Amino acid sequence: xxxxxxMTLPAVPGAPAGAPVGRDVPRVLSIAGSDPSGGAGIQADLxxxxxxxxxxxxxITALTAQNTRGVQAVHVPPVAFLxxxxxxxxxxxxxxxxxxxxxxxxxxxxxVRGWLEKVRPAVVVLDPVMVATSGDRLLKESAEAALRxxxxxxxxxxxxxxxxxxxxxxxPAESWDAALDQGKQxxxxxxxxxxxxxxxLAGTDCPDALVNASGLLxxxxxxxxxxxxxxxxxxxxxxxxxxxxxxxxxxxxxxxxSLRTVKPWLAGALENSGELEVGHGNGPVHHFHHxxxxxxxxxxxxRLWDEAQQDLDDIYALDFIRSLASGxxxxxxxxxxxxxxxxxxxxxxxVLARASALAPSEAEQLFWAGSAQQCLEVESELHRSWLSTxxxxxxxxxxxxxxxxxxxxxxxxxSYAVLAAxxxxxxxxxxxxxxxxxxxFVAAGEPDGHAYASWLRTYADEAFAAATRRAISIVDAAGxxxxxxxxxxxxxxxxQSCRLEVAFFDAPRLxx
Ligand SMILES: Nc1ncnc2c1ncn2[C@@H]1O[C@H](COP(=O)(O)OP(=O)(O)OP(=O)(O)O)[C@@H](O)[C@H]1O
Ligand SMILES: Cc1ncc(CO)c(N)n1
Numbered sequence: 001x002x003x004x005x006x007m008t009l010p011a012v013p014g015a016p017a018g019a020p021v022g023r024d025v026p027r028v029l030s031i032a033g034s035d036p037s038g039g040a041g042i043q044a045d046l047x048x049x050x051x052x053x054x055x056x057x058x059x060i061t062a063l064t065a066q067n068t069r070g071v072q073a074v075h076v077p078p079v080a081f082l083x084x085x086x087x088x089x090x091x092x093x094x095x096x097x098x099x100x101x102x103x104x105x106x107x108x109x110x111x112v113r114g115w116l117e118k119v120r121p122a123v124v125v126l127d128p129v130m131v132a133t134s135g136d137r138l139l140k141e142s143a144e145a146a147l148r149x150x151x152x153x154x155x156x157x158x159x160x161x162x163x164x165x166x167x168x169x170x171x172p173a174e175s176w177d178a179a180l181d182q183g184k185q186x187x188x189x190x191x192x193x194x195x196x197x198x199x200x201l202a203g204t205d206c207p208d209a210l211v212n213a214s215g216l217l218x219x220x221x222x223x224x225x226x227x228x229x230x231x232x233x234x235x236x237x238x239x240x241x242x243x244x245x246x247x248x249x250x251x252x253x254x255x256x257x258s259l260r261t262v263k264p265w266l267a268g269a270l271e272n273s274g275e276l277e278v279g280h281g282n283g284p285v286h287h288f289h290h291x292x293x294x295x296x297x298x299x300x301x302x303r304l305w306d307e308a309q310q311d312l313d314d315i316y317a318l319d320f321i322r323s324l325a326s327g328x329x330x331x332x333x334x335x336x337x338x339x340x341x342x343x344x345x346x347x348x349x350x351v352l353a354r355a356s357a358l359a360p361s362e363a364e365q366l367f368w369a370g371s372a373q374q375c376l377e378v379e380s381e382l383h384r385s386w387l388s389t390x391x392x393x394x395x396x397x398x399x400x401x402x403x404x405x406x407x408x409x410x411x412x413x414x415s416y417a418v419l420a421a422x423x424x425x426x427x428x429x430x431x432x433x434x435x436x437x438x439x440x441f442v443a444a445g446e447p448d449g450h451a452y453a454s455w456l457r458t459y460a461d462e463a464f465a466a467a468t469r470r471a472i473s474i475v476d477a478a479g480x481x482x483x484x485x486x487x488x489x490x491x492x493x494x495x496q497s498c499r500l501e502v503a504f505f506d507a508p509r510l511x512x
Contacts, residue, residue: 023096026250028054029089029121030243031112032101033062033074033129033138039284040066040132040236045099045243047287051265054247057093059085061112062104062138068235068279070134076104079111086115097123097250099243100154106143109150116153123249126154126192127242128163133235133282151190156255158242159186161200176201180221183211193217193255195245199237204228208263210255222256224263233273233283240285241266265290290484300479300487301472304421304494308429311498315433320505325437327450334452335390336512337505340400342382344504347404348426349375354411355419364474371467399507403500410493417478421490424475425497431468433505434459 030045038044042058049056061082065073089095098121103109116124128147130139139147148167151157157167164182165172168189173179176198183196193212198205206228213220241262248258272289295303315321320337323329349372356368396404410422438460446453475494479487 022251022253024053024251026054026096026247027057027093028097028099028243028247028250029057029059029095030099030101031059031061031086032099032239033064033104034060035064035066035236037067037279037284039068039278040239041101044236044239044284044287045101048240048243049099049247051287051290052244052247052262054097054250056243057089057095059089061108062102064102064138066132066134066136067281068283069281071132071136071138074104074138076108079107082108082111083115086112090115090119095119095121097121097125097246099246100124100126101239101242102129102138103143103147103150104138105140106146109143109146113150113153116150123156123246124154125156125158125242125246125249126151127158127238128167129238130163130166151186151192154190154192156195156242156245156249157186157190157192158195158197158238158245160197160238164194164196172200176207180209180211183209184213184220187211187213195241195259197238197241198226199234208259210259216255218256222259224256224259226263226267229267229270231270231273232281233270233276233285235282235284237266237270237285240269240287295480297480298476301476304424304475304479304491305428307491307495308425308498311425311502312429312432314502315429315505316436318502318505318509320508321433321437324452325440325456327447327452329452330512331390331451333508333512335387336397336508338382338386338390340397340504340507342379342387343396344400344403345375345379345382347400348407348423349373349379351404351407351411351419351423355416355423358414358416358419360416367467367470367474371471374467397507397511399500399503399511403497403504406493406496406500413489413493415486415489417475417482417486418489418493420471420475420478422493422497424471424494425501427464427468427471429498429501431460431465434461435465 028049030042030049032045033041035041035043041064042060046056046058059082061076063075063077064071100112103112130137132138144166151167159167161179162172164179164186168182168185170182173182179196183194187194191214193210193216196209196211198207204227205225207223207225209221209223210217211221244262244265245258248261249255252258266285268289269285269287272286273283276283276286278284320329320333352368352372352375356365356372359365359368407422410419413419438456441456479490482490
């Protein structure tokens with residue numbers, strides 16, 4: 001499958017010409033605390049580094065006993081052993097970037113400081129972890145002064161708003177402008193670039209900004225806006241952000257470009273966090289939301305079918321379908337439906353011909369071409385046997401037009417997979433509804449005098465059911481081979497067609 005790690009990061013606008021380009025797979029060291037529940041600390045850092053194509057390493061400063069509900073205990077091992085871990089890594093491995101997280105106490109800070117002064121890594125991102133999302137302290141109060149003194153050894157500092165306030169000796173900012181002012185102050189006193197984070201603000205926006213007035217950035221303040229995502233799964237966002245920034249910076253050498261890469265990724269990680277179902281409190285983010293596990297045969301079709309269930313329920317609940325089944329449907333509504341169906345089939349046939357033109361194999365080309373021909377034959381049969389005896393209907397109705405327009409747009413997308421997904425509901429939902437209505441009619445003993453008996457008898461057609469199975473299997477294979485992005489587009493196109501199938505059956509009520 002083609003959904004591999006996004007190792008090739010997009011060329012990012014704003015990257016200065018001639019900016020240093022680092023290693024393809026940067027070696028990134030996290031010096032941080034352990035979160036055994038996997039959402040924050042070194043566990044989050046290693047996932048975040050890997051998600052950005054880095055090689056992750058971890059030196060543990062402290063062990064925490066915590067989960068998504070909070071921190072139960074903290075254990076700081078002897079600092080002599082911390083120093084041994086740090087030296088073990090740097091004696092052997094060239095480190096491209098370091099991310100520093102939870103430090104715990106003053107002795108740890110002193111040890112890390114000594115190591116940084118000796119090794120001088122090219123990229124140092126410092127997340128001044130003091131208090132967890134749960135409100136639990138992760139840095140002894142007595143160590144705050146030592147942490148402040150460590151800041152000038154970092155290139156990027158990533159405090160949240162309460163941490164930023166504490167580091168500049170002020171009250172937490174309540175507005176974005178006030179936060180940026182504090183960021184400027186911290187950048188000035190430390191000489192580092194400050195990443196001011198909007199996570200703790202109220203409102204629908206969630207901006208971040210890089211602040212540095214010494215000419216290192218394109219402007220003194222580079223803001224990257226973002227929408228606030230409604231989720232309580234924000235455990236470890238700060239850890240994930242800082243380690244991702246260290247990784248991308250080691251590759252592209254530009255803080256702004258790094259933030260523009262990392263922020264949308266983090267938004268995706270927050271948006272998809274619900275999928276993980278980890279814990280009962282503030283859950284972790286989905287670091288690998290951009291990767292999808294390989295789907296087994298039928299797996300993508302099953303996902304589409306799940307998506308279609310609500311639309312099927314909606315179809316069965318429509319007056320049109322209920323009264324078609326009972327025979328009570330008004331003749332004018334049936335005539336409108338048939339006339340629109342003939343118009344629709346003409347457009348649909350053209351779109352199927354386009355699928356044939358884009359098909360990757362002769363077998364699929366033939367299938368779509370055959371289906372396109374079949375459509376035209378059904379259209380002319382509709383005219384011959386049903387429409388010739390019914391009063392002329394007005395032209396293309398609004399739903400018919402919307403549906404054909406949607407399919408035409410899908411055929412212009414250039415993606416065979418998206419087009420195949422868009423045309424599928426017309427096979428699948430129609431075949432499903434046809435089979436069910438036919439079965440109900442037969443179960444009712446094919447009542448005499450049913451106004452639509454002959455229609456229902458031909459509605460469930462085995463040749464059409466076979467074509468539907470083939471269309472499903474083509475879309476399933478296309479979906480399994482597609483990138484995550486293309487799959488999402490397939491799902492959107494499919495879903496839209498399902499909605500239009502519902503609307504199409506409801507159109508006679510509204511427009512006949
Ligand atoms: N609800 C949200 N929607 C979108 N982005 C968010 C949301 N919450 C936080 N972020 C982003 O997550 C990153 C971390 O921000 P935040 O201010 O929450 O850091 P933090 O408090 O250090 O995180 P942590 O929860 O790990 O302690 C920032 O890029 C911020 O914009
Ligand atoms: C180990 C560790 N580091 C950082 C944080 C901050 O989110 C946390 N909760 N746990």
